[in-house]
């Protein structure tokens with residue numbers, strides 16, 4: 356395995372010392388995207404929110420600040436990411452405001468229509484079966500709830516074989532049942548934000 360392949364593997368499922376280091380770097384490097392999400396004011400105070408692929412937990416921390424009276428859930432299939440997310444959100448985890456669980460997007464351990472808003476930052480291009488995984492997200496989202504994917508365009512192009520183009524992703528979201536799908540691009544940064552309203 357080349358160094359690049361090893362790094363991609365660590366970004367996909369962080370593990371051990373190198374994984375822990377990468378999660379801390381990602382917490383710092385991904386701050387700009389958090390700010391982009393916040394500017395769009397997508398989270399209402401009091402919402403029950405899920406962040407999928409929560410990594411080092413920085414998004415959980417931002418979501419918690421944006422939403423003082425709500426509860427923020429995080430899932431990640433990497434044990435290392437869960438550990439780092441808990442560390443990043445120590446106080447909120449201790450008082451039950453942030454809840455982090457090891458789980459895959461393919462089998463989200465919550466009941467139907469549980470969340471008001473679900474976010475997925477820089478992670479959907481790693482998911483094993485995007486069509487089924489988006490269906491699983493739809494299951495746990497309340498009617499009227501929002502699912503927001505934010506990702507870099509070049510990583511979508513690099514990692515994904517299907518659902519790379521805006522029409523493809525729009526069609527996927529609509530076929531799963533989302534009523535409205537909005538796709539915004541930050542052309543300067545090469546970021547894509549896909550929002551599905553259930």
Ligand SMILES: C[S@@+](CC[C@H](N)C(=O)[O-])C[C@H]1O[C@@H](n2cnc3c(N)ncnc32)[C@H](O)[C@@H]1O
Nearest residue numbers: 367368381408410431432433436459460476478
């Ligand atoms: C590039 S990191 C991004 C982490 C974080 N969202 C951020 O913006 O800093 C991708 C994360 O998605 C997680 N992930 C990848 N595939 C997943 C899956 N099938 N289910 C749950 N989490 C997954 C990885 O473990 C990793 O923590």
